Amino acid sequence: MAEEKKRPLRKEFKSGKVLKKLMADHFYELDEAAKSGSKKIAWCTSVGPAELLRGMGFLVYYPENHGAMLGATRMATELIPYANAIGYSPDICSYLTSDIGSFLQKRTPLTKAYNIESVPKPDVLVFNTNQCRDVQDWFSWYSRELNVPVIGIHTHRDIGPIREYQIKDIAKQIEDLIPALEKVSGEKFDMDRFKEAVALSRRTSELWRACLEAAAAVPSPWTFFDATIHMGPAVVARGTQEGVDYYELLLAELKERIDSGVGAVDGEKFRLYWEGMPIWGKLRALSEQFASLKACVVASTYCNSWIFDQFDPEEPFESMAVAYTELFIVRDEPFKEQYIRDCHDLFRFDGIIFHDAKTCPNNSNNRYGMPERLSRNLGIPVLTINGDLNDLRCYSEEQAKTNIEAFIEQLEES
Numbered sequence: 221m222a223e224e225k226k227r228p229l230r231k232e233f234k235s236g237k238v239l240k241k242l243m244a245d246h247f248y249e250l251d252e253a254a255k256s257g258s259k260k261i262a263w264c265t266s267v268g269p270a271e272l273l274r275g276m277g278f279l280v281y282y283p284e285n286h287g288a289m290l291g292a293t294r295m296a297t298e299l300i301p302y303a304n305a306i307g308y309s310p311d312i313c314s315y316l317t318s319d320i321g322s323f324l325q326k327r328t329p330l331t332k333a334y335n336i337e338s339v340p341k342p343d344v345l346v347f348n349t350n351q352c353r354d355v356q357d358w359f360s361w362y363s364r365e366l367n368v369p370v371i372g373i374h375t376h377r378d379i380g381p382i383r384e385y386q387i388k389d390i391a392k393q394i395e396d397l398i399p400a401l402e403k404v405s406g407e408k409f410d411m412d413r414f415k416e417a418v419a420l421s422r423r424t425s426e427l428w429r430a431c432l433e434a435a436a437a438v439p440s441p442w443t444f445f446d447a448t449i450h451m452g453p454a455v456v457a458r459g460t461q462e463g464v465d466y467y468e469l470l471l472a473e474l475k476e477r478i479d480s481g482v483g484a485v486d487g488e489k490f491r492l493y494w495e496g497m498p499i500w501g502k503l504r505a506l507s508e509q510f511a512s513l514k515a516c517v518v519a520s521t522y523c524n525s526w527i528f529d530q531f532d533p534e535e536p537f538e539s540m541a542v543a544y545t546e547l548f549i550v551r552d553e554p555f556k557e558q559y560i561r562d563c564h565d566l567f568r569f570d571g572i573i574f575h576d577a578k579t580c581p582n583n584s585n586n587r588y589g590m591p592e593r594l595s596r597n598l599g600i601p602v603l604t605i606n607g608d609l610n611d612l613r614c615y616s617e618e619q620a621k622t623n624i625e626a627f628i629e630q631l632e633e634s
């Protein structure tokens with residue numbers, strides 16, 4: 221009888237327990253505040269002005285984080301059509317459509333995970349268009365539906381070198397949010413509290429960067445798939461002490477792995493870079509496939525997008541403007557290419573996977589010749605996988621599997 225092939229296991233982190241508790245506490249605190257009215261709640265886009273909101277005493281909820289949960293639990297695919305039915309196209313952001321579908325159907329993954337009935341009702345909705353226009357449309361829907369104010373920042377996009385006038389503009393836009401936020405919170409803006417949130421966010425970011433750069437070690441102590449899970453606090457807890465404490469713990473564990481030569485993928489043979497959004501509903505399957513092929517996805521643009529070590533509490537508005545404008549997603553093609561080339565210098569990967577996410581052109585960088593240019597310049601192969609972050613109807617698992625196998629064979633031969 222043929223020996224049954226063992227599935228490669230993802231090596232769990234000891235800090236995983238702390239992570240689970242941190243994420244659970246985040247949602248319990250929001251749920252309690254929404255029910256009791258003890259604290260005001262701001263919804264914020266994932267790279268929106270969270271530090272200002274924290275510094276003004278708001279609890280902050282991130283709908284994109286909820287979108288990722290809808291994707292990871294595979295609830296998204298069946299909820300998207302409900303948003304389509306009210307006029308939101310299947311071609312636009314599937315975080316938006318699955319989240320609105322979830323709201324319309326009164327179904328949320330928070331119920332199974334934390335026994336929480338619904339997402340916390342906002343007192344104010346705050347966006348930054350630095351990542352895309354969809355976030356503004358998304359929040360505007362909730363604003364109409366729940367009769368809640370929506371305010372935001374409009375960022376310059378497709379930027380090469382950043383100009384002073386752009387930073388001044390964004391810094392002023394952040395500052396200009398204060399009167400509207402004071403009206404909602406009923407509290408006066410306190411500069412010291414704001415600076416404290418900026419300082420904590422910076423520390424969180426520095427630690428998050430150190431964690432991600434730990435993957436430069438050979439073998440790498442963790443993979444992109446691990447990082448997509450452990451990035452939760454970098455999104456929802458930046459600007460808090462809990463976020464700082466968590467990444468100190470995780471970093472220590474990663475260093476421990478490096479010191480004892482423990483790799484995330486046993487017998488690591490190939491190192492890869494992931495460009496684009498995760499395919500949330502297929503993280504485990506992809507992680508197992510790469511591990512079985514001895515390939516470790518060591519770095520990604522996506523996880524790097526929550527590094528904001530430009531924050532400076534002495535210049536909170538300006539430094540926030542810099543951090544939220546220097547982001548990869550805001551930049552032009554030459555900047556993005558150079559960024560990935562710098563990552564190649566650090567992480568020494570053998571190939572790049574581009575994920576062409578059907579509903580997120582903003583985070584799909586394969587569409588204007590970048591894979592070909594990088595392949596030529598770096599002398600490494602690239603592969604494009606067609607899929608989506610949340611809408612699994614856009615993803616052919618069989619085809620992706622075959623393409624990944626062929627790609628690794630190509631690496632074997634080179």
Ligand code: SF4
Nearest residue numbers: 313351352354580582
């Ligand atoms: S960047 Fe992409 S995934 Fe994120 S909110 Fe915008 S369209 Fe959606």
